Amino acid sequence: xxxxxxxxxxxxxxxxxxxxxxxxxxxxxxxREIVKVEACHLLGHQREAILTEGGGAAWRxxxxxxxxxxxxxxxxFPFGYFNAGLQADLLNRIRHYANVLKRPLTDLHIRxxxxxxLLGSFVTGSGRGVANPSQIEIRIKSDFSDPEITQxxxxxxxxxxxxxxxxxxxxxxxxLTINGKRxxxxxxxxxxxxxxxxxxxxxPAALQPIKSNQPEIDIIRKLATREDGxxxxxxxxSATKIIRNIKGHSHFSNPQGITEIESWLGLPGMSHFQFxxxxxxTCKAPSGLGLLSAGIAFCFITQIAxxxxxxxxxxxxxxxxxxxPFSITAGENSIADIGRAEPIETxxxxxxxxxxxxxxxxxxxxxxxxxLHASALNSLPPKIKLIHNEKETIx
Numbered sequence: 564x565x566x567x568x569x570x571x572x573x574x575x576x577x578x579x580x581x582x583x584x585x586x587x588x589x590x591x592x593x594x595r596e597i598v599k600v601e602a603c604h605l606l607g608h609q610r611e612a613i614l615t616e617g618g619g620a621a622w623r624x625x626x627x628x629x630x631x632x633x634x635x636x637x638x639x640f641p642f643g644y645f646n647a648g649l650q651a652d653l654l655n656r657i658r659h660y661a662n663v664l665k666r667p668l669t670d671l672h673i674r675x676x677x678x679x680x681l682l683g684s685f686v687t688g689s690g691r692g693v694a695n696p697s698q699i700e701i702r703i704k705s706d707f708s709d710p711e712i713t714q715x716x717x718x719x720x721x722x723x724x725x726x727x728x729x730x731x732x733x734x735x736x737x738x739l740t741i742n743g744k745r746x747x748x749x750x751x752x753x754x755x756x757x758x759x760x761x762x763x764x765x766x767p768a769a770l771q772p773i774k775s776n777q778p779e780i781d782i783i784r785k786l787a788t789r790e791d792g793x794x795x796x797x798x799x800x801s802a803t804k805i806i807r808n809i810k811g812h813s814h815f816s817n818p819q820g821i822t823e824i825e826s827w828l829g830l831p832g833m834s835h836f837q838f839x840x841x842x843x844x845t846c847k848a849p850s851g852l853g854l855l856s857a858g859i860a861f862c863f864i865t866q867i868a869x870x871x872x873x874x875x876x877x878x879x880x881x882x883x884x885x886x887x888p889f890s891i892t893a894g895e896n897s898i899a900d901i902g903r904a905e906p907i908e909t910x911x912x913x914x915x916x917x918x919x920x921x922x923x924x925x926x927x928x929x930x931x932x933x934x935l936h937a938s939a940l941n942s943l944p945p946k947i948k949l950i951h952n953e954k955e956t957i958x
Contacts, residue, residue: 585844604881637930641861648855792831
């Protein structure tokens with residue numbers, strides 16, 4: 564793509580169609596839906612994606628990297644989307660079970676930290692992304708007893724497809740299309756399904772915000788807040804851990820389910836970004852599951868772009884279509900449900916003058932170094948800290 568995030572002056576995220584049928588999973592109904600992300604690499608480390616949720620509502624979202632990765636810092640980094648999605652989805656499930664028990668919460672806030680680190684190097688081909696368990700602090704004020712609030716949190720955790728994503732071992736599948744031709748893979752598992760339409764062909768021009776008589780929510784916003792200190796350029800690899808801490812906090816700005824999340828990378832000079840998520844089913848903003856899925860796609864493209872950059876490869880036109888299936892099924896009793904996540908299915912489209920084997924090596928390296936694919940590949944149950952009525956409670 565020959566344009567950048569700010570070329571047309573559009574918002575960092577906006578509604579891309581007029582569909583207002585909500586996702587059944589966002590409404591905490593049982594069933595299975597697939598979140599679709601069609602993403603393209605733009606200029607530098609800038610990316611855009613069309614996120615389509617289970618109900619059919621679609622959003623155009625943008626992502627960038629900070630100055631530490633030689634990005635322009637105009638839009639949220641991929642981890643920010645993932646961090647925000649986890650928080651929004653969990654908030655949704657907690658609110659839902661409080662309503663089911665007919666005792667709404669008077670105050671609810673979440674803090675969530677993710678930690679990732681890189682082993683090896685892009686240059687030597689030894690790079691590998693590693694994810695550690697998320698740390699989640701839930702602060703609640705209510706008239707529940709401590710045992711009751713603990714049970715409510717356990718219900719919510721069990722019913723959350725995003726928490727299931729962290730808990731499960733999900734072996735992702737991939738297809739690779741090179742200069743318009745599909746390649747048989749030698750290492751990664753191919754889903755062996757028909758390849759979806761290349762996003763470059765599906766969206767030959769930049770999408771525009773839809774015209775509406777209703778005020779639109781500013782779903783993504785760069786904040787004035789920055790971490791203290793000066794930015795340092797990240798090396799392409801290291802013999803020791805290069806740790807990345809992603810921090811975020813969230814709350815309901817509207818008790819019916821509009822969530823406000825702030826997320827940032829815990830490094831000197833890093834910018835903070837705000838996300839708005841709609842968990843009430845009015846399709847005013849993406850759901851938590853949508854934000855989480857977009858973060859995975861953006862992170863994968865970052866790893867591809869970084870490898871191309873460091874190895875100075877003649878590759879262009881990075882695009883992908885990613886499918887994230889989630890579901891909610893009945894649990895052991897009439898109240899408790901079980902959230903599930905299924906393996907990520909990614910279809911990658913590349914153009915360039917490399918040999919087919921070199922293109923496949925690029926895919927393999929990107930899959931190994933993508934931190935969020937590493938999260939999927941390992942069971943990483945989060946560490947939960949519950950503060951109920953200003954007192955820490957064991958979950």
